[in-house]
């Protein structure tokens with residue numbers, strides 16, 4: 359059993375959303391009572407092997423996103439051979455816990471199986487056929503269970519000053535997809551998805567637009583220019599996902615971020631926070647308690663602005679420090695051997711200040 363936080367006293371929730379006094383509302387219940395959706399990324403291999411992990415996910419999340427099971431390397435490991443089993447594991451878990459699943463990601467330049475990049479170099483006609491086969495096959499398989507997909511992921515080029523600035527000028531990241539199909543590959547993917555499933559919510563997902571820095575401001579400008587261009591060409595698009603991989607070494611200020619989300623909303627687009635987690639600064643606070651309080655403070659300031667800007671769906675990228683790319687990915691892991699404490703739960707699945715502040719945030 360994990361040492362989660364149980365709400366000892368019944369919460370005073372709006373009458374319409376009263377949770378039975380003896381229940382211990384999870385974040386999913388608290389968020390729903392406020393008209394928000396809370397969820398998280400999950401790993402199918404942990405859902406089936408780690409009971410404490412599975413119980414935590416079941417209790418806290420209304421909406422799941424597969425961390426890797428919805429990507430090309432998992433779904434189409436060989437050309438024209440699809441493997442939906444890992445994704446079905448997530449779908450079965452969600453179904454048995456009354457949870458929804460959002461899809462991630464129909465087109466990305468990472469998590470590409472070995473066969474894909476060389477195949478995309480065969481020419482635009484073949485590249486278009488490969489993209490069409492993937493999108494129509496995946497959407498046919500998931501039509502009954504997934505109603506929102508990140509159709510394109512991380513297509514905006516990183517500006518100078520950001521962690522990994524794009525080597526080229528222009529708004530679009532240089533990827534095998536851009537080289538194979540040209541700048542309108544994004545439109546092609548969105549139109550293929552709409553054609554395959556007319557009522558699917560089509561989401562454009564990206565990162566690095568959150569902080570109050572020159573490069574985040576530049577990336578916001580680039581994203582708005584690309585999205586506005588898509589809409590002006592009549593391209594189907596319903597939402598923009600803001601990943602929310604926050605970095606505490608970067609300042610955050612609500613005003614520019616709220617204005618950015620409101621501009622997207624004025625374009626007729628929904629916005630959602632899709633991959634929230636927090637990277638701590640290089641110099642850590644002197645105690646775990648101080649570190650956790652600082653992480654929670656930074657995250658809640660961001661979420662307050664996100665909701666003020668119109669976001670109504672919030673997903674963290676995992677619930678615990680243990681199963682996080684922030685620990686496993688050398689490029690972002692801490693060099694001092696400590697774990698980033700950027701999630702609501704620690705590596706022993708114990709609730710931290712972030713979880714308590716989220717509960718308060720949802721019951722404001």
Ligand code: G3I
Nearest residue numbers: 401403425426429431432462468469511565601633682683
């Ligand atoms: O593919 C294997 C699978 O066969 C195996 O059964 C499974 C269980 O061990 O592992 C799978 O491997 C790794 C997978 O994570 C699960 O841990 C992949 O090798 C590894 O590449 C994959 O990394 C993920 C990465 O995206 C690439 O897909 C990270 O977990 C995931 O956190 C990261 O998430 C991305 C978002 O999709 C987009 N935004 C940035 C974010 C962080 O990079």
